[in-house]
Amino acid sequence: MLNLVFIGGGHSHAIALYLWGKKPISGVNVTLISDVKNTPYSGMLPGYLGGYYTYEQTHINLEKLAKFAKIKLIIDSVIDIDIKHKKVIGRWGNQVDFDLLSIDIGSTPKNREIQGANLYTIPAKPVHFLIEKWQEIIKKTQLNPSKKLTLNIIGGGAGGVELAINIYQKLNNILTPNKLKINLIHKREQILSNQNQWASYKLTEILKSKKINLYLNTVVKIVNEDSLITESGLKITGDYHFLVTQASTPLWLKNSSIATDQEGFILIKDTLQTLNYDFIFATGDIATMINYSRPKAGVFAVKQGKPLFENISNFLKNKPLKFYHPQKHYLNIIGIGNQSAVAIWGNIAWESPILWHFKQYLDQTFIKYFICLEKKV
Ligand SMILES: Cc1cc2nc3c(=O)[nH]c(=O)nc-3n(C[C@H](O)[C@H](O)[C@H](O)COP(=O)(O)OP(=O)(O)OC[C@H]3O[C@@H](n4cnc5c(N)ncnc54)[C@H](O)[C@@H]3O)c2cc1C
Known part of the structure; x- marks a missing residue:
């Protein structure tokens, strides 16, 4: 049995695991290690804080997702990766062996330069x-x-x-x-x-x-x-x-042997594999594509979900991997209260209540895949 381990229940992993649940590959043991049982969907997080949505409406329940995808879920916070022995180390005592690894742990706001x-x-x-x-x-x-x-x-x-x-x-x-x-x-x-x-x-x-x-x-x-x-x-x-x-990365990652940039973001190729280890994939905020400069935004983490699944599947089947090319412009819709929103696209910015409803539609279309998982098991 091959061990495929996902670290972090970020946006790309949520999608990749959903697709895995629909199209699993036999002979592969899959584990997700996450420090939380419920992972937030970034597009709806501000709306949750503003009181428009409930916690359940804006979070992906990873236990349900794991059940759907028939994979193992370990709740732990990863603090190291032992590349030599191919082991992931958790803060709360777990040590998980892997043959193939994928990292989607997001980022945290930079605080190193602010005292206190x-x-x-x-x-x-x-x-x-x-x-x-x-x-x-x-x-x-x-x-x-x-x-x-x-x-x-x-x-x-x-x-x-x-x-x-x-x-x-x-x-x-x-x-x-x-x-x-x-x-x-x-x-x-x-x-x-x-x-x-x-x-x-x-x-x-x-x-x-x-x-x-x-x-x-x-x-x-x-x-x-x-x-x-x-x-x-x-x-x-x-x-x-x-x-x-601005986004920052954990020190343990910067100190690992996985190639990162100056700020500690994992450098990845167009196949979403890390620069120096083909058996390690990385996506979302924590990864920086060497051939493309893009902002750290949830929309890119979401877009990488399907190609990640496809390339992991291809890797396991010894098939050639596909190249992922991120879009140059992306639609950013910011909720501004009173059921209105501002949409930003390239050089345009437009305010309208229609945009708030459009944002709701887009966000709910995404999250509904994960809300009704038990009905799909
Ligand atoms: C207030 C706010 C509003 C935002 N609004 C938007 C928006 O409207 N649109 C947009 O595109 N972007 C938005 N963003 C940016 C967006 O949140 C991120 O770009 C997005 O969440 C990145 O997704 P990800 O999959 O990389 O990681 P995340 O969504 O952060 O997921 C990472 C997961 O990994 C887990 N994890 C972290 N470390 C470990 C560890 N060591 N071990 C195990 N698990 C771990 C985390 O708990 C989390 O579940 C917003 C950000 C903020 C702060």
Whole structure:
């Protein structure tokens, strides 16, 4: 029996395992190692925080997926890969042998350059931690809705902007008027710096209309329990500080012998195999394609799911692998509250309630495969 091991229940793995369940290969022992039983679908995460969706509607239950795909699920957090002995090592004592490995563990916001960030911020990832803290904030706010609340969000990319808008939406419904203050702090001169000018302009106007304070060209250097200190010495007070900075990787991976870039992202070829080990595949945020420069976004992790499944199957059948070419432009739809959304595509940005319904349709089309799995077993 060959051992095929998947690390992380990210978007690509969820799809690949779903397809495996429909088209398994005999003589292969498949194991998924995940640090959580429920993995979030990134497209619907802001909507969950904003109160539009329930936890169940936005998470893929990996136990159900494992049952559907007839594979083994181990709940553990991987902390090392012993390439020489082909063993995956888990924090909670598991050691799993593999012949073929696939890694889709996502990323976490970078905090290395901000003093105190690991003590006093709420990182947007891992998502289960974000959700836990978010529930605590909601509970406290519900108990005392007339108490002033100030939230700082560090990072004005798509994730930070979407988080700010959805947090505003939810808390504004709980708090008495004028008690909520949200500060969005971004190091560049405009938010959504990786998107087109229109998107940045449109979303800036939307944030202003919600009275979310923008601090641009502002680099946070220190985080204290009740304040942030910027590079220029400015103090921004706050009760909670969310961290939505650029993606970063775990140190154990950078220290492994798998080829990574300077930042620790796994370098992969167009076949989704790692640069130096053909028996290791990697996808999603944790992987960087050597031939393509693309942002770390859920949409790419989703798109890599099918080619990953196909190439793993081909590898196992000794067939030639296919090349995956990621699309250049991708549709990014940001929910802006009040059942409306902004769509960003190439050089275009467009706001309309129709887009909110379209986003709902796209997201629900994706997640419904995983919600009704028990009916498909
Ligand atoms: C607030 C916010 C909003 C966003 N909104 C969007 C959006 O609307 N559209 C979009 O395209 N992108 C969005 N993104 C980006 C998106 O979340 C990521 O690009 C996407 O989740 C990457 O998918 P992935 O499969 O690489 O990893 P993930 O979805 O992060 O999945 C990785 C999985 O691996 C598990 N894992 C991690 N480490 C280990 C370990 N050591 N051992 C075992 N398991 C492990 C994790 O628990 C998780 O289940 C958003 C991000 C944030 C923070």
